[in-house]
Amino acid sequence: MRTVYFILRKEFKQIFRNKALLPLIFVAPIIQLLILPLAADYEVKNINLAVVDHDKSSYTQKLISKITSSGYFRLSGYFNSYDEAFHQIEKDEADLILELPSNFEKKLIRENHEQVFIAVNAINGTKAGLGGSYLVQVLADFNSQIRLDWIQPPRFREQAQIEITSSNWFNPLMNFRYFMVPGILAILVTMIGSYMTALNIVKEKEIGTIEQINVTPIRKHHFILGKLIPFWVLGMFVFSIGLFGVSFLIYGIVPQGNLFLLYGFLAIYLVAVLGFGLLISTYCDTQQQAMSVAFFFVMIFMLMSGLFTSVDSMPMWAKVISQLSPVTYFIEVMRMIVLKGSDFNDIKFHFVIIGGFAILLMSWAILNYRKTT
Amino acid sequence: MDYSVEVKNIKKTYQAGKEIVTALHGISFDVKQGELFGLIGPDGAGKTSLFRILTTVLLPDGGSATVNGFDVVKDYKKIRNCVGYMPGKFSLYQDLTVEENLSFFATLFNTTIEENYELIKDIYVQIEPFKTRRAGKLSGGMKQKLALSCALIHKPAVLFLDEPTTGVDPVSRKEFWEMLKRLKQQGITIVVSTPYMDEATLCDRIALIQQGKILSIDKPEKITKSFPHQLYAIKSAEIYQLLKDVNAFENSLSCYAFGEYLHLIFKEEHDNRETDLLKFLKMRDHSDIELKPIDASIEDCFIELLK
Numbered sequence: 277m278r279t280v281y282f283i284l285r286k287e288f289k290q291i292f293r294n295k296a297l298l299p300l301i302f303v304a305p306i307i308q309l310l311i312l313p314l315a316a317d318y319e320v321k322n323i324n325l326a327v328v329d330h331d332k333s334s335y336t337q338k339l340i341s342k343i344t345s346s347g348y349f350r351l352s353g354y355f356n357s358y359d360e361a362f363h364q365i366e367k368d369e370a371d372l373i374l375e376l377p378s379n380f381e382k383k384l385i386r387e388n389h390e391q392v393f394i395a396v397n398a399i400n401g402t403k404a405g406l407g408g409s410y411l412v413q414v415l416a417d418f419n420s421q422i423r424l425d426w427i428q429p430p431r432f433r434e435q436a437q438i439e440i441t442s443s444n445w446f447n448p449l450m451n452f453r454y455f456m457v458p459g460i461l462a463i464l465v466t467m468i469g470s471y472m473t474a475l476n477i478v479k480e481k482e483i484g485t486i487e488q489i490n491v492t493p494i495r496k497h498h499f500i501l502g503k504l505i506p507f508w509v510l511g512m513f514v515f516s517i518g519l520f521g522v523s524f525l526i527y528g529i530v531p532q533g534n535l536f537l538l539y540g541f542l543a544i545y546l547v548a549v550l551g552f553g554l555l556i557s558t559y560c561d562t563q564q565q566a567m568s569v570a571f572f573f574v575m576i577f578m579l580m581s582g583l584f585t586s587v588d589s590m591p592m593w594a595k596v597i598s599q600l601s602p603v604t605y606f607i608e609v610m611r612m613i614v615l616k617g618s619d620f621n622d623i624k625f626h627f628v629i630i631g632g633f634a635i636l637l638m639s640w641a642i643l644n645y646r647k648t649t
Numbered sequence: 650m651d652y653s654v655e656v657k658n659i660k661k662t663y664q665a666g667k668e669i670v671t672a673l674h675g676i677s678f679d680v681k682q683g684e685l686f687g688l689i690g691p692d693g694a695g696k697t698s699l700f701r702i703l704t705t706v707l708l709p710d711g712g713s714a715t716v717n718g719f720d721v722v723k724d725y726k727k728i729r730n731c732v733g734y735m736p737g738k739f740s741l742y743q744d745l746t747v748e749e750n751l752s753f754f755a756t757l758f759n760t761t762i763e764e765n766y767e768l769i770k771d772i773y774v775q776i777e778p779f780k781t782r783r784a785g786k787l788s789g790g791m792k793q794k795l796a797l798s799c800a801l802i803h804k805p806a807v808l809f810l811d812e813p814t815t816g817v818d819p820v821s822r823k824e825f826w827e828m829l830k831r832l833k834q835q836g837i838t839i840v841v842s843t844p845y846m847d848e849a850t851l852c853d854r855i856a857l858i859q860q861g862k863i864l865s866i867d868k869p870e871k872i873t874k875s876f877p878h879q880l881y882a883i884k885s886a887e888i889y890q891l892l893k894d895v896n897a898f899e900n901s902l903s904c905y906a907f908g909e910y911l912h913l914i915f916k917e918e919h920d921n922r923e924t925d926l927l928k929f930l931k932m933r934d935h936s937d938i939e940l941k942p943i944d945a946s947i948e949d950c951f952i953e954l955l956k
Contacts (some may be wrong), residue, residue, distance in 0.1 A: 282756040286745065293744050484740030488799070491704045491734040492757040493726060 279494055283502025287476075291506060301472070305464045305514050309522045313456040316584065323407040324352040326361040326370035333381035339418050343374070348410050358395075365397045372396055372407050384422070446532075446615045453527050458610040459583045461518040465542070466549050466577060466603050469511045471570050473553025477503055478566040481557075500642060504550045511546045512539075523614075532617030541609050541623070544630050548602045551637030558644040577603040602633040653717060653807050653838035654680035654703065660711035661698050661861075672698040674861045675712060680807075680840055680854075685833045687852030687869075688842040689947065695861040696842040697737060700811045703840070704734040717806045730758070733805035737812040739792050743785030747776055747795055750784050751802060758803030768835065769798045772828055790821035797828065801837075808832065810841040814848065826851050846948035857951055864954040869947060876945035876953060878902070879918060882910040883926075885935040894933050898926060905952065912949060 292298065325343065329336050343349050352370045355361040364370035375393035377383075384390040394411055398404040447454045480486040489499065523529045531538065553570070560566040580594060581587075581603040587595060598604050605626045612618035620627075661673040672695045680686040688696050701707035703716055705725035713720065719727045741750045748762075751773075755762050766773070776794050779787065784795060793813060800808060810829075814822045826848065829839055841852070849855045850869045857864040857872070865872055883904075885891045892911055895904045902916045915922045923940060930938055945953075 278759075279757065282753065286742070286749070286753050289749065290742065290744050483743065484736060484738045485742055486740075487706060487736050488734070488740045488754075489757070490706045491729055491732065492754070493729040493759075494757050 279498045280501050280505075283494075283499065284505055287502060287506045291510075301468060301510060301514065302517070305468065305518060306522055308464060309457065309460060309518050310526065312460050313453045313527070316452075316456050316460075320403050320406040320410075321348055323349050323372060323403065323410070324364075324370045325349045325411075326352050326355055326364045326373045328355050328358055328361045328373060328375040330378040331376050331380035335381040335384065335422070336376050339376070339415075340374075342418055343411065343414050346410070346414055348407075358393075362395070365395070368397075370397070371400075371403060372411060374411065385426075454529055454615060455611070456583075457523050457527050457529055458614045459607045461515065461523060462603060462607045462610045463574075463578055463581075463583060464518060465511050465515045465546070466606070467574055468514055469507055469546055469549035470553040470556070470574065471567070472510065473504065473507045473550050474556040474560070474566045474570050475563050476507070477554065477557035478560050478563050481560075482562055496645070497642075500554065500645065504554065507550055507553070508543075508546050511549070512542065515542055529614060531614045533613035534619065537620055537623075538610075538613045541606070541613075541627065541630065544627070544634050545602065545606050548630060548634040548637050551634060551641050552602075554641035555637055555644065558641055577601050580604075581607050583607055602630060602637075605630050605633075651681060652679045652715075653682045653684070654678075654686075654715070654840060656699075656703070656712070656714045658712035659699065659702060659709045659714055661695070661702065661707070662710050672861050673702075673709075676858075676861070676863055677712075678856050678863060678866050680838060682838055683833065683836050685829060685839045685841070685851075685853045687849055687855040688840065688858055689844075689846060689849045689855050689951070690842070690858035691844055693860075694858045696858060697811055699858075700734070700736075700809050700840075700842065704732055704809055705729060730803075731806045733800035733803070733808045735796050735800040735808075735810045735813055737815060739796060741784050741792075741796060741799060744783060746781050746783055747787070748780040750795060751798055754799045755802045760803050762802065765802055765804045768804055769801050771831055772801075773798050789817055790824075793817060793821065793825065794828075797825075801832070805837065807838045807840065810839065812842055812844065814843060814845065822848070846946065846951060849947040855947070857947075857954060859951075859955060865950070872950050873945050873947060876950055878914045878953075880943050880945045880949060881913040881915075881923075881940055882907070882943045883913050883938070883940045884910045885930070885938045887935060890933075891930070891935060894930060894935070895926070898929050900925060903956075907948070912943075 291301075327340055329340070340351070344351050349372075352364055355364070358373065358375055361370065361373045361375070365373065373393075373395040375395070377390065377392070380390055380392070392415065394408060396404045396408045444450050477486075480489070519531070524531075552573075556566055556569050556573075560569060576597070579585075580590075580598045581601050582598065583603075587598045587604060590598060609618075609623050609626050609630075612623060616622075656679070657677050658675040659673055659677070660675050661671075663670045663672055676695075676699065688699065690696055698707065702709045703714060703721060705721050705728050708722065713722075715721065716728050717731050719725075719731075721728060742753070745753065752762055755765075772794050776787070776791050776798070779791065784792065787795065797810075797813070800810075814825055817825065822845075829841065830851075833839055843849070852869060854866065854868050855872065856866040867875075883891070883895065888906075888909075888911070892904060892906060895901050895911060895913060900916045900922055902914045904911050904913045906912075915926075927938060927940065
């Protein structure tokens with residue numbers, strides 16, 4: 277154990293002496309956590325709307341001002357014909373065309389129904405889908421409003437109607453950041469843990485110091501412990517900065533669940549991540565190789581672990597990949613504990629799986645790490 | 650125990666793509682206790698493979714070896730406690746200071762700098778003024794002294810030095826060999842490898858090694874004495890033309906450049922050989938010819954053994 281202490285002392289000295297690495301470990305995650313959630317926002321705003329109003333009545337005026345006042349749409353202009361408006365889409369200056377027929381107001385009052393035409397630029401799928409449905413919602417709203425203006429509702433309704441009201445649980449304001457920040461924090465901790473471990477050990481190989489270490493009577497597990505503990509501590513530390521310093525103080529996200537439970541899970545998760553880093557280092561001889569391999573996996577983790585897109589809506593093959601990634605479980609647990617306040621019973625399944633990952637990755641790495649070739 | 654290092658028929662092969670490269674073809678030799686033993690051979694001769702096997706970081710494919718009485722495969726843990734190894738490449742922590750490196754390696758062997766200070770004093774005093782400097786910022790010669798100090802800090806019984814003087818200036822090289830002599834006086838067995846033939850004479854015994862085979866093992870002076878021919882050194886004003894002409898001479902067995910002279914062996918060592926050659930060369934317009942019999946050096950023996 278004394279040997280482990282000496283290796284630890286040496287490792288920490290080296291980490292704190294590395295003037296290029298230190299800011300990368302401590303400052304970069306904070307900056308990323310500040311910037312990424314702001315950009316990764318699924319709410320579509322600033323949809324450019326081209327209006328072709330053949331009616332020019334007070335109703336169409338009302339409708340258009342209702343649409344623009346919703347905050348999601350920006351009027352790119354009024355046009356006299358559909359072709360003119362379509363030209364705007366071609367120039368990428370409009371995303372949606374709303375065409376209101378002539379006699380819109382008259383027909384609506386006299387015949388009690390009228391049709392409007394919506395054309396959507398579908399190049400950006402998300403924007404098209406959401407923009408179209410926002411517009412339909414506004415139209416529906418407008419529809420029921422004018423009906424309210426006209427008729428006194430009868431005392432007894434002729435037809436039974438179901439009105440839907442919804443309430444958003446766990447994230448009442450549907451604040452997208454509440455969803456993204458815990459997930460991004462999980463990814464950052466994963467990146468730091470795996471990159472730093474892999475690079476640190478490969479660096480010893482590259483410089484040749486491992487050769488000098490290998491001829492000493494130092495035990496294999498002492499060396500590995502001395503290498504992994506610093507990054508386990510760093511992972512915990514960076515996570516805490518992210519959770520309290522950025523997530524709580526800046527985004528105002530108050531973890532709903534038990535913090536000890538969260539840290540307990542993180543402790544095991546970090547073992548899995550460090551095992552992953554160690555595993556990479558045993559297969560690589562240069563830092564360049566290690567970096568490329570680690571980057572390849574982190575990229576998959578980032579895109580396939582349900583950070584940006586829901587795992588449930590992935591095709592079967594992608595779901596399998598996502599279930600093979602330990603990051604998926606950590607992101608889920610982060611969101612469950614921080615947003616939902618889940619307790620141990622809710623995440624015991626996750627605990628078992630991440631424990632399995634930790635044992636598997638660590639033993640694979642240790643078996644593959646040989647002192648004697 | 651008479652022998653510090655015993656090597657019996659050690660074999661090592663590497664897989665390089667589809668080809669199998671043999672680095673060591675069954676090598677055997679012994680190193681006596683307290684001896685300064687040199688492994689002399691060009692790059693790629695298998696010196697480093699042999700060192701790595703003896704320091705237990707590489708497993709041999711065949712044969713057996715003991716260091717300080719311990720088997721390199723079975724008792725590798727015991728060997729690691731009693732050998733010092735200085736790899737050819739500087740492999741200490743560049744971002745730690747001189748003192749930190751030394752005390753780190755001392756602690757790995759469960760000892761302290763103070764405990765074995767006597768042993769390294771001679772070497773360490775020279776770099777002690779820079780003990781707060783990072784190892785990466787030291788000059789080549791100082792790095793080498795630090796590496797030697799680190800390899801000695803646990804008072805090893807056997808010291809393995811893999812090409813310690815490669816890439817070091819002549820003055821530091823000379824200093825380094827003097828340090829080795831002093832260490833030898835303290836009873837440490839030293840096995841050193843080098844590609845420089847001139848360093849061979851500084852060893853007690855040497856093994857000439859080439860392409861994984863040992864060509865000859867003996868004391869340096871015995872090896873040079875066993876040179877089977879009379880060697881001549883020759884030079885003239887036009888050294889390059891001279892080499893061509895001497896090789897064209899019918900009675901010359903071999904002739905090669907060696908410093909400012911050419912070294913020459915005759916095919917038939919009859920009495921008129923010198924005058925015959927001089928006559929032959931004068932006919933070819935050589936001036937300032939100097940021809941003299943000399944003693945063979947290790948390098949000459951090496952070249953002879955390679956034939």
